[in-house]
Amino acid sequence: MLIVAVLCPGTATAQEVELEGALPDSVVVTATRLAEEARLSGRRVTVWTARDLQRLPVTSYDELLRTVAGLEVQSRGGFGVQSDLTMRGSTFNGVLVLLDGARLNDPMTGHFLADFPVPLAEIARIEVLRGPAAAMYGPDAIGGVVQLFTHAGLHAAAEARGFSGSVEGTAGRHGLYDVRGAARQHGDRTLWSTSAEAQESDGQVIRNEAGEPVRSPDGAVRTDFQREVASAAVSHAFDRATLYARGGVDTRDFNAFQFYSGLPSDTAREATTTLWAQTRLSAAPAAPTQWTLQLHARQHDDTYIYNPQTPANEHTSRRLEAQAHASRALSSQLRLTGGVSGTVRGIDSNNMGRHQDASGGAFLTTRYQPTARLTLNASGRVDADPGYGVEATPQVGIAYNRKALTLRGGISRAVRAPTYIERYFNTELDSPRGRDLGNPDLRAERAWAYEAGVDVYPGPGLSLHATAFQRDTRDLIDFAQLTPADTVFLARNLLQVQTRGVEVEAEGNRVVGPVQLRATASYTYLDASLGDVEDGVTFKYALTNARHLVQSNLMMRLASVQLGVQGLWKDPLDGDPYGVVDLRGAYRLPFADRALQLSAEVRNVFDVSYSEIFAAPMPERWWLIGAQWRF
Numbered sequence: 281m282l283i284v285a286v287l288c289p290g291t292a293t294a295q296e297v298e299l300e301g302a303l304p305d306s307v308v309v310t311a312t313r314l315a316e317e318a319r320l321s322g323r324r325v326t327v328w329t330a331r332d333l334q335r336l337p338v339t340s341y342d343e344l345l346r347t348v349a350g351l352e353v354q355s356r357g358g359f360g361v362q363s364d365l366t367m368r369g370s371t372f373n374g375v376l377v378l379l380d381g382a383r384l385n386d387p388m389t390g391h392f393l394a395d396f397p398v399p400l401a402e403i404a405r406i407e408v409l410r411g412p413a414a415a416m417y418g419p420d421a422i423g424g425v426v427q428l429f430t431h432a433g434l435h436a437a438a439e440a441r442g443f444s445g446s447v448e449g450t451a452g453r454h455g456l457y458d459v460r461g462a463a464r465q466h467g468d469r470t471l472w473s474t475s476a477e478a479q480e481s482d483g484q485v486i487r488n489e490a491g492e493p494v495r496s497p498d499g500a501v502r503t504d505f506q507r508e509v510a511s512a513a514v515s516h517a518f519d520r521a522t523l524y525a526r527g528g529v530d531t532r533d534f535n536a537f538q539f540y541s542g543l544p545s546d547t548a549r550e551a552t553t554t555l556w557a558q559t560r561l562s563a564a565p566a567a568p569t570q571w572t573l574q575l576h577a578r579q580h581d582d583t584y585i586y587n588p589q590t591p592a593n594e595h596t597s598r599r600l601e602a603q604a605h606a607s608r609a610l611s612s613q614l615r616l617t618g619g620v621s622g623t624v625r626g627i628d629s630n631n632m633g634r635h636q637d638a639s640g641g642a643f644l645t646t647r648y649q650p651t652a653r654l655t656l657n658a659s660g661r662v663d664a665d666p667g668y669g670v671e672a673t674p675q676v677g678i679a680y681n682r683k684a685l686t687l688r689g690g691i692s693r694a695v696r697a698p699t700y701i702e703r704y705f706n707t708e709l710d711s712p713r714g715r716d717l718g719n720p721d722l723r724a725e726r727a728w729a730y731e732a733g734v735d736v737y738p739g740p741g742l743s744l745h746a747t748a749f750q751r752d753t754r755d756l757i758d759f760a761q762l763t764p765a766d767t768v769f770l771a772r773n774l775l776q777v778q779t780r781g782v783e784v785e786a787e788g789n790r791v792v793g794p795v796q797l798r799a800t801a802s803y804t805y806l807d808a809s810l811g812d813v814e815d816g817v818t819f820k821y822a823l824t825n826a827r828h829l830v831q832s833n834l835m836m837r838l839a840s841v842q843l844g845v846q847g848l849w850k851d852p853l854d855g856d857p858y859g860v861v862d863l864r865g866a867y868r869l870p871f872a873d874r875a876l877q878l879s880a881e882v883r884n885v886f887d888v889s890y891s892e893i894f895a896a897p898m899p900e901r902w903w904l905i906g907a908q909w910r911f
Contacts, residue, residue: 501535533549785802883899
């Protein structure tokens with residue numbers, strides 16, 4: 281209430297881009313919590329829209345993220361079954377994921393970031409912010425932020441009124457099927473949206489290094505999976521405010537062979553259920569003070585069986601968070617944004633026991649434009665958390681724009697509290713050698729990050745970007761064996777870890793004759809130094825990032841024909857390099873006055889055998905055919 285009172289007086293003179301409506305690709309929200317030109321933020325933000333999702337060979341949002349420059353997706357099993365996200369050398373617990381502004385991260389572990397309780401058909405836009413953002417969003421945003429916006433969350437006023445939707449089905453190798461549908465009713469003030477998806481596959485046979493099938497007492501081990509997800513939302517625009525609410529559920533059952541270890545005895549299975557609810561009340565787009573009140577809750581149930589001879593580990597984690605923020609232009613040069621948040625989280629587990637704690641924080645950020653070309657952004661946040669006490673996370677950024685050139689840079693601090701897995705996981709209940717053991721005495725990670733970049737726009741639809749970055753992290757958390765004689769990986773604080781690197785990107789959107797083209801290509805170099813670590817120490821995750829990462833995609837459209845090509849090449853800090861190419865072609869034809877699209881995909885065109893985490897096998901060459909009807 282105090283923040284709102286400070287920001288409300290006076291009359292706003294600056295015009296902000298309305299969040300309600302179709303956001304242009306040049307406008308981003310995640311960097312500053314406001315809809316504004318990306319060139320003013322001083323940060324590098326990548327935007328993907330629903331149009332892009334239709335043209336790429338992807339069936340889940342984490343598969344799409346594999347093409348985002350500098351964002352490394354470490355998948356287990358493919359097809360969105362489970363994936364870790366890392367940016368700029370962070371661990372998988374160092375990336376924050378938001379759904380329409382609400383935090384999705386699970387307090388148990390970052391391994392569940394891909395357990396997304398909304399079908400891909402609901403996603404209207406994805407923004408990826410690279411680099412720390414703890415000064416605005418709080419803990420966990422050490423490597424960067426991924427924010428997903430839904431159609432109802434944006435409540436795009438530019439969309440056509442009336443009823444619309446789609447039905448889509450895909451079939452593929454190894455008994456794969458994927459059936460999904462979405463429907464939206466858009467009135468003058470109210471938007472209703474609902475969607476559902478079901479996906480299943482028998483999976484490919486898992487083979488050992490000798491090429492022989494891996495077997496368990498139940499028979500040959502396969503990468504089978506089953507997933508169902510459904511969500512419904514409503515958004516209603518009152519005269520002075522907009523109310524938005526969403527509920528969602530995601531259930532999955534899958535083979536988890538060596539998802540968390542490289543041990544021969546690991547023939548695991550896992551089943552998860554994610555429940556999601558959120559409600560948000562925000563100011564009307566034309567209001568001089570932009571404010572938002574939001575409440576969201578997540579519950580995640582996980583059942584993990586290491587192998588048929590061991591008992592199941594069962595966990596239920598919960599998170600409830602309330603947040604509020606407001607923004608006001610005090611003049612044509614100065615804007616203030618401030619907010620508060622409070623969180624209650626807990627876990628009930630037969631492996632880790634029962635725990636519950638609470639945290640909270642407040643932030644204030646300013647955007648000052650002394651000249652038309654120069655923008656200064658400064659933020660500060662204070663958080664109180666039982667994992668680390670009271671911490672301040674300041675951040676300063678600068679952007680200088682001159683015609684087709686943007687220079688940007690920034691300094692920021694971030695902090696991350698240990699997760700419940702890192703603090704309390706107890707392998708002594710079923711302790712096969714080499715598994716993990718939590719440590720309740722862990723300290724939090726603390727990091728300072730520095731970056732400088734340049735953006736060049738040499739012509740219409742063409743942009744070039746380069747960023748150099750460095751992060752100095754103290755007390756980075758990882759599971760480690762200090763000697764070969766250790767029987768478990770104990771959660772520990774490393775003394776100091778320094779990561780540095782360079783991101784280079786090129787993007788193009790052009791029309792060449794009758795052909796529409798969008799192409800992106802990027803290269804990321806990363807180097808990591810673990811400081812004063814003794815020889816013989818083995819870490820699980822500290823060196824899983826790619827030293828060299830090349831990502832590219834090409835989308836072409838000619839009349840009713842679409843083609844998407846996606847390429848990835850990785851050279852890990854510790855491991856062998858590999859490259860993967862995916863293809864998708866589609867043809868659109870009229871059908872009963874509606875659009876019917878037929879598609880064909882080939883995943884892993886060159887049938888590369890590879891793993892991204894431990895020995896969890898990624899999909900071999902798969903073919904898929906599908907049809908989509910839009911109404």
